[in-house]
Amino acid sequence: MKNGKRILRCGALFLGSAAFLSLLLCAARRAEPAVPAFSPAGEEATLWVDGTAVAGVFRGGRHYADAEAFLAALDADFWRGEKDALRRSLGGARTLCAEDFCRAHGVGLYGEGGAELWCTSAAGDWEIPPGVRVPALMYHGVGDECWTSPELFTRPDDLRAQLRWLLDNGYTPIFFEDLKHADAIEKPVLLTFDDSFRDNYTELFPILREYGVKATLFVIQGTIGWDANLSAAQLREMLASGLVRAECHTQYHCFLDELPDGQLNEELTWSKVGLTKLSGRIPCAIAYPAGREDARAVAICRREYRFGVKMGGPVYVTGEDPFFFHRIAVPRGILLADFAARLRAAEG
Numbered sequence: 001m002k003n004g005k006r007i008l009r010c011g012a013l014f015l016g017s018a019a020f021l022s023l024l025l026c027a028a029r030r031a032e033p034a035v036p037a038f039s040p041a042g043e044e045a046t047l048w049v050d051g052t053a054v055a056g057v058f059r060g061g062r063h064y065a066d067a068e069a070f071l072a073a074l075d076a077d078f079w080r081g082e083k084d085a086l087r088r089s090l091g092g093a094r095t096l097c098a099e100d101f102c103r104a105h106g107v108g109l110y111g112e113g114g115a116e117l118w119c120t121s122a123a124g125d126w127e128i129p130p131g132v133r134v135p136a137l138m139y140h141g142v143g144d145e146c147w148t149s150p151e152l153f154t155r156p157d158d159l160r161a162q163l164r165w166l167l168d169n170g171y172t173p174i175f176f177e178d179l180k181h182a183d184a185i186e187k188p189v190l191l192t193f194d195d196s197f198r199d200n201y202t203e204l205f206p207i208l209r210e211y212g213v214k215a216t217l218f219v220i221q222g223t224i225g226w227d228a229n230l231s232a233a234q235l236r237e238m239l240a241s242g243l244v245r246a247e248c249h250t251q252y253h254c255f256l257d258e259l260p261d262g263q264l265n266e267e268l269t270w271s272k273v274g275l276t277k278l279s280g281r282i283p284c285a286i287a288y289p290a291g292r293e294d295a296r297a298v299a300i301c302r303r304e305y306r307f308g309v310k311m312g313g314p315v316y317v318t319g320e321d322p323f324f325f326h327r328i329a330v331p332r333g334i335l336l337a338d339f340a341a342r343l344r345a346a347e348g
């Protein structure tokens with residue numbers, strides 16, 4: 001595993017919005033099938049490892065997990081040979097101290113108070129074939145009505161026309177992880193929608209189904225469930241369709257280059273944890289709010305994600321730095337001829 005995966009962050013207690021509580025409820029529902037069989041004396045804890053619930057216990061300020069389940073969930077490759085040394089006995093059960101293990105092996109570990117931890121690995125060890133041009137289109141809302149800046153809302157009929165044009169001209173809408181096979185895809189294009197507006201469910205989702213195309217939502221994780229934003233249920237329904245991926249757009253859309261270090265880390269890592277809990281899939285991409293980042297933010301993103309996505313700029317070509325993945329903005333009212341011209345320019 002590359003990218004380091006070096007972060008340990010335990011004990012932080014986040015008691016945020018109602019949206020976050022809804023995520024916890026979703027996580028609790030996911031936990032139901034995995035009834036802990038491991039219960040040495042101590043407070044029962046659930047360790048979620050890459051979306052998998054692992055039996056555990058919280059005792060003496062430390063989290064312990066059933067050794068076999070914990071290691072299996074993490075993937076054996078990077079602990080082989082150290083298994084016995086890391087094992088401990090707790091109440092007669094063979095366990096691992098989650099904190100120690102993660103510190104030793106560079107796995108992200110995020111505490112949420114006493115009884116639940118999340119453990120995620122850095123996303124995207126995979127290699128990407130170089131030299132493939134990948135236009136990434138940037139949208140936000142979809143709707144005839146505009147309740148905030150009009151340029152953020154593409155009219156549904158315009159979007160239909162744009163999708164038809166893409167399909168008629170041989171483009172293949174893909175997800176970020178499809179870039180693993182970028183050289184085998186005919187004219188890949190990424191359709192991205194930022195800010196997780198509720199119209200992504202009411203307006204965009206039916207259109208995606210109509211055309212059977214893939215789209216990526218850059219979700220502001222902390223706003224899930226807010227009035228103008230997607231609910232958890234809506235997002236889960238979209239994800240279950242197979243046409244939609246949820247990637248990160250931070251927790252609250254703060255400008256990363258203005259944040260103190262601690263808050264910067266939370267914006268970039270808690271959103272990843274929250275989306276992992278909601279979807280059971282670890283996000284691999286993050287879109288920097290307003291395209292703004294700095295060296296600190298990019299360093300954290302290199303550890304936690306596989307792609308860092310900007311706003312404007314030249315078309316991304318695989319092999320270039322994936323943390324400066326530029327996109328093509330599609331403003332409201334753009335003529336189809338201008339849309340086509342932007343794509344053709346991106347073809348090089």
Ligand SMILES: [Zn+2]
Nearest residue numbers: 194195289290
């Ligand atoms: Zn945004």
